[in-house]
Amino acid sequence: MSAPNLRVVASKLVIRNAFTRLPFRFGVVTMEAAPVALLEVEVEFGDGGRVKGVASDFLAYKWFDKRPEKSPADNVADLLTAIGDARGIYADTGSGTPFGLWADTNAEIERRTLERGFNRLGASFAGSMMERAVIDATGRHLGLGFDAMVRSNALGLTPERILPEVGFDDVLGALPDRPLTRVALRHTVGLVDAISRADMPADAPDDGFPVTLEDYLAVDELRYLKVKVGGDIEADIARLTAIADVVNRCGRPVKMTLDGNEQYNGLEAFVDLVEAIKSTPALADLWASVLFVEQPLHRDVAMATRLSATAMTAIGRPLLIDEADGWPTAYREAIELGYGGASHKNCKGVYHSMINAGLTETRNRAAGEKRYFLSGEDLTNLATVPLQADLCVVATLGISHVERNGHHYFAGLDHLPHRERENALSRHPDLYERHKDGVALRITGGMLEIGSLQVPGLGVVDLPDLGIGIPEADWDFSMLETGHNA
Numbered sequence: 001m002s003a004p005n006l007r008v009v010a011s012k013l014v015i016r017n018a019f020t021r022l023p024f025r026f027g028v029v030t031m032e033a034a035p036v037a038l039l040e041v042e043v044e045f046g047d048g049g050r051v052k053g054v055a056s057d058f059l060a061y062k063w064f065d066k067r068p069e070k071s072p073a074d075n076v077a078d079l080l081t082a083i084g085d086a087r088g089i090y091a092d093t094g095s096g097t098p099f100g101l102w103a104d105t106n107a108e109i110e111r112r113t114l115e116r117g118f119n120r121l122g123a124s125f126a127g128s129m130m131e132r133a134v135i136d137a138t139g140r141h142l143g144l145g146f147d148a149m150v151r152s153n154a155l156g157l158t159p160e161r162i163l164p165e166v167g168f169d170d171v172l173g174a175l176p177d178r179p180l181t182r183v184a185l186r187h188t189v190g191l192v193d194a195i196s197r198a199d200m201p202a203d204a205p206d207d208g209f210p211v212t213l214e215d216y217l218a219v220d221e222l223r224y225l226k227v228k229v230g231g232d233i234e235a236d237i238a239r240l241t242a243i244a245d246v247v248n249r250c251g252r253p254v255k256m257t258l259d260g261n262e263q264y265n266g267l268e269a270f271v272d273l274v275e276a277i278k279s280t281p282a283l284a285d286l287w288a289s290v291l292f293v294e295q296p297l298h299r300d301v302a303m304a305t306r307l308s309a310t311a312m313t314a315i316g317r318p319l320l321i322d323e324a325d326g327w328p329t330a331y332r333e334a335i336e337l338g339y340g341g342a343s344h345k346n347c348k349g350v351y352h353s354m355i356n357a358g359l360t361e362t363r364n365r366a367a368g369e370k371r372y373f374l375s376g377e378d379l380t381n382l383a384t385v386p387l388q389a390d391l392c393v394v395a396t397l398g399i400s401h402v403e404r405n406g407h408h409y410f411a412g413l414d415h416l417p418h419r420e421r422e423n424a425l426s427r428h429p430d431l432y433e434r435h436k437d438g439v440a441l442r443i444t445g446g447m448l449e450i451g452s453l454q455v456p457g458l459g460v461v462d463l464p465d466l467g468i469g470i471p472e473a474d475w476d477f478s479m480l481e482t483g484h485n486a
Contacts, residue, residue, distance in 0.1 A: 053137025097156025260296025
């Protein structure tokens with residue numbers, strides 16, 4: 001079908017503060033509270049209809065910008081400014097197809113963001129918020145879910161505008177025959193997370209949810225883990241040994257990925273960790289289970305030179321980019337340097353990932369083997385809008401296991417208003433379940449059931465109430481420190 005012509009006629013943003021049940025290490029900071037942005041757009045279509053769409057995401061300080069001179073408050077202010085610029089640029093651009101508007105605005109959003117001293121990853125985030133909200137409005141207008149919009153090209157996807165070697169048929173060729181209805185949850189083991197019950201913190205919450213990795217393995221029957229490493233070999237080996245011990249005792253195979261979290265300024269330093277792992281007998285099974293390594297090199301050096309063949313042979317696992325994948329052609333550039341994969345995250349862009357999927361198809365076809373791949377990574381994806389929108393895209397991309405830990409660090413859906421929690425349970429009983437007096441993510445056998453997300457829009461039936469939120473002009477970072485909630 002032909003993609004509709006549309007324009008953004010209005011937008012509104014509010015913030016809700018979310019408070020953790022457990023502190024977590026996010027990049028270079030340990031976080032106990034964070035803002036969640038809710039963006040609503042009103043879209044006018046060529047037939048005169050007007051429909052609202054929504055996007056939401058965690059305003060993750062110290063991930064988009066890890067410069068030490070920038071405070072967490074500075075980081076959030078930069079993200080909000082970038083979103084504000086993106087809103088204005090979309091409004092000024094006029095009409096186009098959903099993809100066409102993204103392609104027409106992307107360069108100007110990036111230029112404006114860089115001009116303000118922020119970075120390309122932050123620009124991608126700002127553009128992705130508008131992109132997702134427009135996709136959601138388009139699906140609601142057409143009565144189509146995300147997967148149907150992609151396969152019928154109701155979004156007007158023309159990837160060759162970004163990568164001449166990738167066409168729409170290449171994107172389709174990268175997708176499964178139908179959207180996934182279930183995915184495995186890959187549980188992140190953070191740098192300050194408790195591993196065994198012996199590590200249980202004295203102030204651990206008594207809320208009926210697991211706290212330690214040992215308990216998560218038992219309760220959720222996890223099949224995949226994502227393990228963060230911190231750059232200190234002695235500390236990493238001790239922690240990996242503790243992880244290996246509880247995994248070995250769980251009685252079933254568990255696959256793993258390692259996240260270098262930009263902790264290394266050279267690949268040789270990461271090779272030292274790998275060699276230490278290989279020389280530790282207790283870690284033999286753990287290393288054999290590792291599928292890939294995510295972003296070990298700091299973004300400032302990750303794309304500076306070709307990866308050493310000697311180092312890559314010593315590592316023996318594909319490397320993928322995450323934080324370095326901050327602009328639409330980054331993955332192609334990374335492939336030329338020796339990387340094998342890139343992470344999908346809605347916060348970097350839906351079209352970004354679709355184009356990357358098409359690129360994997362063309363490169364794998366040329367290589368005659370599945371050498372290149374996308375993974376699903378997003379640590380703090382919270383229900384409902386961010387989580388469901390991202391899982392919708394994951395289902396279409398066919399990514400079989402995805403990093404998800406928002407339910408670990410936050411208490412179920414308690415960060416949401418009561419009505420939104422109940423709506424989520426009613427609309428998506430495969431994905432959520434009753435937990436005491438609240439609602440929580442439903443994890444069975446380490447899997448998430450996501451078939452109910454194929455609804456008109458981008459995975460969410462009921463628009464959130466933006467009246468329950470703090471207007472951007474009234475929000476201040478100090479509210480996180482004082483426990484202020486909407």
